[in-house]
Amino acid sequence: MEFSIALAVRGRKRRDPIRSTALGSHAGSSGLLARGPRRLGGALVLLLALAAPASAQVSFDRPGGDYANFAVRSGDPAACASRCERDPRCRAWSFSYPTGGVPNAICWLKSQVAPWRPNPCCVSGVKGAGVTEPRNPAIEFSIDRVGGDYRNIEVPSDAMGRICDAVCRADGRCRAWTYSRPGYYGGPAARCFFKDRVTLPRHDPCCISGVVR
Incomplete structure (x- = not known):
């Protein structure tokens, strides 16, 4: 049986090149802004969207591509995500919650990004993805x-x-x-x-x- 596990990456700080570029353009290219504010604004929105960090998918599995797995005794998907982030070979991960037959949560590290499938067993993500829980004000x-x-x-x-x-x-x-x-x-x-x-x-x-x- 194949399980998959999702991981959340914590503590890694990255420089935001989009923000630096945007601020620099605004300070030194007033003529450009004046000539085409709509076009420039649309380009900035697109760049910011592309630069947004990926999120892990709760209640999704990514079957296939496994090269390693280990028990996550803390039961926290973030541990799986962090392990993938530190492993140069890892491109994606899946975290499976404990079950009656499997007492510990399991993290599966993957050498390829497999398509995701809905499955409440798991949390999955690509390298660099943090775990984001579903938004529901009642739950x-x-x-x-x-x-x-x-x-x-x-x-x-x-x-x-x-x-x-x-x-x-x-x-x-x-x-x-x-x-x-x-x-x-x-x-x-x-x-x-x-x-x-x-x-x-x-x-x-x-x-x-x-x-x-």
Whole structure:
């Protein structure tokens, strides 16, 4: 069976040549700006878009091209991304979350950039890509809210935590919830933890959380 893993790169600073060029042109080429502001503005927008950093894809896999893999005991996709960044051979990576049969997260390093496929098992990215969680105001990705638990239940694996959210909304006592992925704090199975108070959020790739009321 082939897994894939996504990595986030932290701490690497790059010079922004686009910004330096843009500022230099603005300071010394007022005539150029006056002659063609629309054309120049469009070119700058295009250059800035091309210079934007790539983002890893959460809930996507990139099967194929593997040359190495290792267990990620922290369970954090960022560790996979960092490893790819340091390895000259690596062009892409995939991070697979722990499962009931595989107790640790696995990072797969790839010598080629394979096409991505939707799969909630994984996070994937090309070299230099940082992990960016999906944006949803109702759901907190990679967030654990520790404490306030009054009950928990085992649930099927759910990349969005929808079951936890639905059960919490139907329970008048529940104010917040946390979904723990399989292989993290809930054991080999996924679990929902229901809370009667809203506790502080803490970044942790184990979990998805939400505040209901």
